[in-house]
Amino acid sequence: MTGRGGTRHAAAEAARLIWVAAPGGVAAFLLVTLAEAAAPVVAAWMLKLTLDTLAAGGDILWPALAMAVTGLASATAPQLTRYLSAELGRRVGVRALDRLFTALDRFVGLAPFEDPAFLDRLRLAQQGASTSGQFVSGVFGMARAAVSLVGFLAALLVISPLLALVVAVTAAPAWWAELTLSRGRAAMLWRITPNQRKEIFYSQLLGSVEAAKEIRLFGLGPFLRGRMLGERDLANAGQRAMDRKELAAQGGLGLLGALAAGAGLVWAVLAARRGELTVGDVSLLLAAVASTQAAAGTLVRSAADTHQQLIIFGHHTAVVTTEPDLPLPALPTTVPAGGQGIELRDVWFRYSDEHPWVLRGVNLTVPTGRAVALVGLNGAGKSTLVKLLCRLYDPTRGTILWNGVDVRELDPAELRGRISAVFQDHMGYDFSASDNIAVGDLTAHGDPARIGAAAQRAGVHDQLMALPQGYDTPLTRTFADGTGAGVTLSGGQWQRVALARAILRGDRDLMILDEPSSGLDPQAEHDVHERMLRYRAGRTSLLISHRLNAVRHADTIAVLDEGVIVESGHHDELMEAGGGYARLFHLQAQGYRDELVTP
């Protein structure tokens, strides 16, 4: 949680953000706020002047006119304030959101996105970003209330210093209580964020088309709804406890204020009866006591709200200023040309200290221009190894060298610029077909020739052309962008789109194919493998597949077993050695042969 220093830092950050986002808006808001704040004080003084002048039989034209002008200002200022506050909120909100997601993009690896505490903080940071514009209204609301407070306190001081003191003193506990409550509320919001994130998760699940099949078939609706409501109940319980604390504190403080106001009223009436106060004095006093208390209340509440928002905004500041999750080189090197390729040297890896070892001393070389295949049972660590190559994590021990240079010495953007990949769990974006391929290399965005060529090589061009709006067809039924009905591709078609995406990245130094054909029918699989064989020729590539027939042409096949490379060589060598690879290969081939001989 953010402490006092953190709140101060967040306040400075918020002020900077707001000023940069809309300096003109801040100035206009300040002017209107001051006018709005001064109006009631001026009006009350003018009323006193009018009444006293009237009682003395004088001319009340000027005080009455001044009252009318301040009335006009009071009537129009709130609307103007509301508009300016909303506009400032929008501008500052956009800037804060941009800053947050720019910072998020700077995280190099995946670990932060797998850290629940970070995800909680991110949610509050988003909340802080979207409400950051409200600081201006909060702070100016405080300024407005402070001006009114000072004005009315001054009026009270003139008439009765004692009453001024009593009103000021009764407001003091409210200040302390509200700030304590705001801290408590911010802490409560942090505590219930995990529940709120889970509630969002369940609600999205209940509304998602991907989950709808299983939810309906397995009858999961009531179960998931129950869990969603359970999380809401937990969050509500936290909020309720806080609300009750506020009720008790604010109720008590309200009572104290009412007692002070009542005492002031009795005193004023008695003093007027004794002839110590004029009619105007009584009118000003009544207005001043009520308005001082109202202004003090507004000041305290605005301060408390702003304080709470600052604590929440502290999460935004914390995310934006978080150190990179993986160490970045001060002076990045570049990969020298013409090296031996990529080498994993005694690489050990586990996802965290609490997780088991996934890779245990892997030594593997992917020589330049050669194809290496990685095979192994489920959970052997193949996809993990791919993630390390892309530097989505760093090895816990050991090194990955690219042409002799440790990949940690490279700028991650340069490293990734050299790699093209089809991940096992590749994405299907709710975009058009064309954009779904273009994400592989955004320089091809809006270049139908390049996108079409990549789709052709991945063998999906004809299918995309046959869609209702060809490449412009949305590959989603979730959004309606006015481009006509979207479609849902089949699993295999998506796989080819992902392949086209990787092919679009063109001549990268390393092509990674993690299960590129798992969802394909036998004919498509054969076709894709033929295409990839041609495409890979002469390129450095790492291929992962459970279909051993698809990897047999690789220059080297490495068998990963529980995080260790247990065999490595060409297909014929491994078959001759008669180890695990040969056993798996025979097992697969046997399956097909059995099918053939069984009538």
Ligand SMILES: Nc1ncnc2c1ncn2[C@@H]1O[C@H](COP(=O)(O)OP(=O)(O)OP(=O)(O)O)[C@@H](O)[C@H]1O
């Ligand atoms: N993000 C993660 N956090 C924690 N553990 C993980 C994570 N990703 C994978 N693992 C674990 O690491 C081990 C290796 O997983 P990995 O995905 O690398 O296996 P794989 O060889 O690619 O398997 P498959 O053939 O099933 O795709 C598994 O035990 C898995 O549970």
